[in-house]
Every structure is written in structure tokens, then in C-alpha cells.
Ligand SMILES: C/C(=C\COP(=O)(O)OP(=O)(O)O)CCC[C@H](C)CCC[C@H](C)CCCC(C)C
């Protein structure tokens with residue numbers, strides 16, 4: 182029995198498998214960059230374009246849905262998901278249908294971004310979001326499949342950090358900001374942390390399919406020992422930026438997410454080599470991402 186099969190086996194109720202395939206909590210990765218970029222913009226301009234914000238949020242959710250749906254399509258071609266009961270392709274047995282549903286979400290997302298560009302008579306955010314989509318495709322799609330070479334975390338950092346947060350800021354202000362760029366680095370790190378954590382329980386399947394994720398390359402023990410440093414960098418960077426007055430003091434509220442970081446590090450350090458026990462660690466990382474990002478954005482608005 183392989184690692185993914187242990188986490189979600191065919192004997193699980195179908196409804197549970199569908200929820201695991203759709204991964205509702207994961208949509209935090211769409212919400213937080215738009216929230217933080219918009220929060221920095223509102224703090225600086227004292228105004229909010231609610232129409233742009235809600236359209237961007239909906240479009241981001243659609244684009245992340247495309248990224249996840251197409252991931253199951255592309256992974257079905259390499260055999261890496263052959264034991265993954267909660268793959269959309271395995272659940273439906275219809276790869277073509279899933280491929281086109283993914284494309285529908287991408288189209289809807291890009292139409293939302295196009296609407297914002299149209300209202301503003303400015304193509305800049307289309308360029309940025311197309312770059313994000315290109316990165317999303319290069320991560321998983323042929324002939325690139327850069328995630329299989331261990332480059333996923335870097336791509337994830339760039340797309341969900343500087344690109345997405347800058348696009349959100351630009352959509353409100355049609356300008357750029359160093360403070361926002363600094364905030365985007367924190368969002369990028371904490372989003373990549375989710376991807377890093379998602380690979381702990383998949384080492385066996387990843388190795389078999391030739392996917393050299395960072396956890397495969399470094400081993401689970403060393404990777405687990407890196408976690409406190411990655412988490413520590415989030416709080417150290419936020420504190421430094423607040424001390425330097427680049428961030429308002431209220432952004433230190435994001436320290437309230439520390440219990441999630443501690444829980445994540447303890448859990449992974451204890452269970453890094455036990456796939457069935459470590460498999461839920463990516464959802465602890467999602468909790469950390471959501472609370473940290475929410476409070477960081479709030480810190481700019483207060
Ligand atoms: C699909 C992603 C991870 C799944 O990885 P994996 O194959 O290991 O997982 P499974 O075990 O579930 O099969 C995330 C990929 C992230 C990618 C590097 C970058 C995506 C960019 C987005 C399209 C950017 C969206 C920006 C939005 C907020 C406007």
C-alpha cells in the first residue's frame with residue numbers, strides 16, 4: 182500500500198474523497214495575497230475599490246481552482262497519482278472532462294482580471310496574472326513539469342508572493358510600493374511553506390514517479406529540521422520591517438499565528454517519516470498561512 186492510499190483509501194466514503202479532492206481550505210492561498218495587497222493599498226490611499234477587490238478575489242479563486250484541477254489531469258499522465266483515491270481524474274474516470282472543467286475555471290478567472298483591466302484601461306495586471314498562470318502551468322504541465330525537478334517552492338514563492346500581491350496592490354492604486362513588495366515576501370514564504378509541507382507524506386510515490394521534491398532531495402529528517410527556520414524567518418522578517426518602520430506596528434499582530442507554527446514544527450519533527458501521521462501537516466500550514474496573512478493585512482488597515 183502506498184502513502185497516498187493510506188491517507189485517503191478507496192474504502193473511504195465518496196463524499197470524503199470528493200472533499201479531499203476539492204480541498205476547500207486550500208483556497209486560503211487565493212484569498213490571502215489579494216487581501217494583503219489590497220490592505221496595503223487601502224492603508225496608503227485611504228480608499229477601497231470594493232468592486233475591483235471582490236472581482237479580483239473571485240478571479241483568484243477560479244485561477245487556483247484551475248491550478249488544482251489541472252494538477253490532477255497532468256499528474257494522471259505521469260502515473261504519480263495512480264494510487265491517489267482523491268484525484269479528480271480517478272474519482273470520475275474522465276480525464277477529458279476534468280481537463281475542460283479546469284479550463285473553464287481558468288477562462289472565468291482570466292475574464293475577471295480582464296474586466297478589472299478594462300475598467301482601469303490598463304493591461305498591467307493581465308500581464309502579471311498571465312505570468313502567474315504560466316508559472317502554474319510550468320510547475321505541472323508538459324514538457325516542463327518543473328515541480329518534478331524540485332522547483333515548485335521557488336515558483337510558488339514568486340507567483341503567490343511578489344506577483345500576486347503586487348497585482349492586488351496595483352489593481353487598487355495603479356502604482357507600485359516597496360512596503361507592499363516587503364509584505365509580498367512574507368506571503369510568498371508562508372505559501373511556499375504549504376507546498377513544502379504537502380510533500381512530506383509523498384516521498385515513496387514521488388520517488389517512484391521520478392519526482393524530486395525538496396523533501397525527496399533533502400530527506401524527511403533534514404526537511405523537518407528546516408521548518409523552525411522557515412517559520413522563524415516569517416516572524417523575524419515581520420518584526421524587522423516593523424522596527425524599521427516599513428510596516429506599521431500593528432502588523433506584529435501576525436505573531437498571534439505563532440501557535441500554528443509551533444504546532445506545525447512539533448508535529449513534523451515528530452512524524453516526518455510516518456506518512457499516514459504527517460499527511461495532515463499541510464493543513465496545519467494552511468491554518469498558519471490564513472491566520473498570519475489575515476492578521477498581517479489587518480495590521481496595515483488598523
Ligand atoms: C497545484 C499545486 C500543488 C499541488 O502539488 P502536488 O502535485 O505535489 O500535489 P498533489 O499531491 O495534490 O498532487 C500548487 C502549484 C503552485 C504553483 C507553483 C504556482 C501556481 C501559480 C498560481 C496559478 C498563481 C495564482 C495567483 C492568484 C492568487 C491570482
Ligand SMILES: O=C(O)C1=CC(=O)c2ccccc2C1=O
Nearest residue numbers: 207210248249337372375376379
Ligand atoms: O494540493 C496541494 O497540495 C496544493 C494545492 C495548491 O493549490 C497549493 C497552492 C500553493 C501552495 C501549496 C499548494 C498545495 O500544496
